[in-house]
Amino acid sequence: MTPGTALSLARPVRDRAARVPAFANGAAGEAPGDSEDEAAGLLAALGGAAVLLGADLGVDLLTEAAARLLGVAAHPTGAGEKLKDLLDRSHLGPAARQALGSLARLDGKGSACLRSGAGAKILARRVALPHRRTALLLTPDRPPPEAPLGQHADPLTGLADRAGFIAAVTARLGQTPAEGGGAFGVLVLDLDRFHVVNDTLGPAIGDQVLIAVAARLRAALRAGDLPARLNGDEFAVLIHAGTGVAELEALARRLMDTLGRPYLPDGQPVSLSLSVGIARAPEDGTAADTLLRRAAIALHAAKAAGRARLAAFTPEMQARSETRRQMETDLRRAFALRQFELHYQPQVELPDNRLFGFEALLRWRHPARGFIPPDQFVPVAEEVGLIAPIGAWVLAAACAEATRWPAPLTVAVNVSGLQFEQGDLLGAVASALDRTGLAPERLEIEITESALLVNPEATLGILHQLRERGVRIAMDDFGTGYSSLTRLQSFPFDRIKIDRSFVSGRRGLAEGRAIVRAIAGLGASLGMRTIAEGVETEEQLASVRAEGCTEVQGYLFGRPAAVCDLPAVIAGFGRRAAQVTEIPV
Amino acid sequence: MTPPPLHRVIYVSRSRIGGTEARLRAEIDAILAVARPRNAAENITGALLFTRTGFAQALEGPLAAVQATFERIQRDPRHGDVLVLASEPAGQRLFAGWAMADAGLVAGTHPLLSAASPAAAPVLTLLRDLAREAEHLPVV
Known part of the structure; x- marks a missing residue:
């Protein structure tokens, strides 16, 4: 040798x-x-x-x-x-x-x-x-201190930036146990709803908070742990020692406590909470980007479970995340390839069963999986920021279609709570009406109660502006959520939609009837129309009519129909009405 | 030269000091022993009230000094669940001469402090009254 x-x-x-x-x-x-x-x-x-x-x-x-x-x-x-x-x-x-x-x-x-x-x-x-x-x-005795960050320092907070963090994790992965290598942890921390601070107090205050967060983070860590700012309000920490799940969770809780205490930027008290995702090396990955991604997946799970939480990565999270990512890819493609369609379900006025409009229902015709119901893809679209563009498309397409119907038939369009937050809902409505020339009172916007929960003042402001334009507003799925009388009173809704579960008897026949009666009574006293959804049988029709509902919608009067079938549906209602008037009383 | 404008913060928090009343008293003495010289140096005045379960504190001084002191207090593991009742410009010092008045231990839990979100004004009045009662002489 x-x-x-x-x-x-x-x-x-x-x-x-x-x-x-x-x-x-x-x-x-x-x-x-x-x-x-x-x-x-x-x-x-x-x-x-x-x-x-x-x-x-x-x-x-x-x-x-x-x-x-x-x-x-x-x-x-x-x-x-x-x-x-x-x-x-x-x-x-x-x-x-x-x-x-x-x-x-x-x-x-x-x-x-x-x-x-x-x-x-x-x-x-x-x-x-x-x-x-x-x-x-x-x-x-300890790993050598990190090399000076140099160009890898985040200019605002002085912490390592994303590249510096990845370099440090990579270096750490390359170390043998004798060099202080071995097991370690990666935490990813995200400030919950930090954009609200930026939006309401301005980015200068937001920056002061980020600087203070970074300082508290640095002070809360032990020597050898490396804090970093990945981007915006997302931070990460490389945890050198004490890397069992329980230890990392205890540390994460400590950080959530300390960093979640009030800040005083410019003297104004600001409260924050944070969510934390945890990944461990080598169990959860042996490459820096894998570890960071898995910590982010865990963070995502923590946020999805409600904010101000922590979660450690599990393989099930990975599987869920992959399904979601596939769905996201498909959704983006679907939007580009116009795989979305609107179907329209008749809405009928009592007592003479007169067609007064249609509810537009979004359908996704997936090339391989067939029709995918909205409850499966709308949450993903909301999460990945696609809901605003999809929602704008729905408004434009529904208004365009409604112009082909005889006036005064109306079209009801569902709007996600996130469209109030993320998108320019007013702009989307205005552009749909202006481009199609549909009379505003023929458009009805359906919102759920939860849309009023997040930011009630802003949401109500938008609803009032829509109303000023002449657009009608309906409260959807009433009875299933908080069903707060206060919220019902917070805005003069044109219509309350009673959830199908009360009509179908799924929640017990007597109980369902009692709730339908209560909501119909509430609507009558508040001057709002009430429409019962999911009416499938003559018995159900008789029941909701007896309880005082003013309108119904359901398979009894028609399933959601494709655009090409609508002329026949409308003509069918015309014939029925004609028969009714021809029958001598 | 005009002095910098005054700022005042009032907060309540939950105590994490366990054990006997004597232990609590000893911790508070330790807190005050550290806080007073530092506050005097930074031109901070105020008062600290504690019960078996929580703290109420007023801090007043130039904004930057109040911010720095408040930030230091946030990093103290001996309390948590901090709730800021007020943070606003102050016309004048209410605790002038007190580098940190010891408003003392209130037996049990004071109703003002155990409310879900106590109002700032009565807490401030309480702090002031207790501080005057407990410390006959200003602490420099």
């Missing part, structure tokens, strides 16, 4: 022939050099940091890990280097060099704690070997 060729060894320093006599009195049969090579190979394989010294304190072997710890080149530096010379070219300070030199000269076992030039502590242990040889085993 040629010196210097052994894999990952900074190999010897002295010439084998010169060394042999020192070992020649060893056991017969086996060249001591071979067993030394084996020992060296073993050390290297274990990734250990060790310096093997001969009787004269010449360096026989320097493992790559030891070279890194001492800050010396890992390549051979010439034959016969003395320990003293090795230490002189290391980055150890004079005191540490002296301590290590004394340790090497000791008889028997001993240890010393050294401080390297980079500020990291190194624990050195002396092990006496046969033939007056010595091994110095080095372990980092």
